Amino acid sequence: MKVTEAIATRRSIRQFIDKPVDQATLRRVLEKAQRSPSGGNTQPWYAVIVTGDELARITAAIKEKAKAAPMGEGGEYDIYPKGLSGRHEDQRRAVGKAMFDAVGLQRNDAAGRIAQMMKNWDSFGAPVQLFTYCPKYMGPPQWSDMGMWLQTVMLLLREEGLDSCAQEIWAMYGTYMRELLNIDDDHIFFCGMAIGYRDADAPINNFEVPRAAMDEVIRWEGW
Template sequence: MNVTEAVTSRRSVRQFLDKPVDKAVLEKILTTAQRSPSGGNTQPWSAVVVGGDALKDITAKIKEKAKAAPMGEGMEYAIYPKDIDGRYEEQRRAVGKGMFDAVGLERGDSAGRIAQMAKNWDSFGAPVQLFTYTKKYMGPPQWSDMGMWLQTVMLLLREEGLDSCSQEIWAMYGTYMRELLGIDDDHIFFCGMAIGYRDSDAPINNFEVPRVALGDAIGFRGF
C-alpha cells in the first residue's frame, strides 16, 4: 500500500470486527510513528495503549460516569470552538447527517441518535484503544504535533490492514480519564483512538464523507 492508498482508504470506522490485534504489530507501528515531525523535535505526545480486561474496566467505568453526567464532567479543553460557523459548522453537520442516515436514524429520533453516540464508549467494538495526552504547558504548536503523530499512526495502521477512529468524545471526562489511566495532574488528556479491523459490510463504514473543494480551502500564488 502506498501513501496515497493509505490516505484515501482511511476513514473514521465506527463498527469493528470481533478480531484481536497483535501487540507486535502495534509496537511496530508506534515505533515507526516516532519518526513523526515535531517543532524542535519536542515529540510532545504521550499515550497509553489499552486492550483486554483493562479496556473492559475503563469502558464499564466511563459508561457509569456518562450516566451520572451525560453532558460531560471535568473537560480540560473545548472539543469545538463556541462560535464555530460557516463551512466548518456545515461540514460538521454534514458528516453527522451522513452517519445517522447510513444507519437509518431520522432527525427526530433522539433516543436512537443518543444510543448510536453511546457506542463510542464501547470503542465501536474495537479491541484496542490508544489514549493520548501531553503536558499542560504545551501550546497550539505542540497540539498540532500531536495531530501529525496521530495521523502518522492512522496511516501506518492502514498499511497493516487495520483501521481506526479518533475519538475526542473521551475528553468530555478528561480529568476522570486521567484518573483511570494513572496520568498525573501535570498532563492534559487529549483523545482516544479505537483500533481494530473494519467491518466492511457495515453501512456506517460506507457512507460518503463530504470534503470541501480544493479551491475553498487552498490558495496558490506565484504559479
C-alpha cells in the same frame, strides 16, 4: 501499501469486527510513528495502549460516569470552538446527518441517536484503545505536533491492514480519564483512538464523507 492508498482508504470506522490485534503489529506501527515531525523535535505526545480486562474496566467506568453526567464533566478543552460557523459548522452537521442516515436514524429519533453515540464508550467494538495526552504547558504548536503523530499512526495502521477511529469524545471526561489511566495532574488528556479491523459491510463504515474542494482552501500566488 502506498501512502496515497493509505490516505484514500483511511476513514473513521464506527463498527469493528471481533478480531484481536497483535501487539507486535502495534509496536511496529508505533516505532515507525516516532519519526513523525514536531517543532524543535519536542515530541510532545504520550499514549497509553489498552486492551482486554483493562479496557473493559475503563469502558464500564466511563459508562457509569456518562449516566451521571451525560453532558460531560471535567473536560479540559473545547472539543469544538465556541461560535463554530460557516462551512466548518455546515460540514460538521452534514457528516453527522450522513452518519445517522446511513444507519436509518431519523432526526426526531433522539433515543436512537443517543444509543449510537453511546457506542463510542464500547470503542465501536474495537479491541484496542490508544489514549493520548501531553504536558499541560504545551501550546497550540505542540498540539499540532500531536495531531501529526496521530495521523502518522492512522496511516501506518492502514499499511498493516488495520483501521481506527479518533475519538475526542473521551475528553468530555478529561480529568476522570486521567484518573482512570493514572496520568498525573501535570498532563492534559487529549483523545482516544479505537483500533481494530473494520466491518467492511457495515453501512456506517460506507457513507460518503466529502471534503472541501481544494480551491476553497488553497490560494496559489506567484505561479
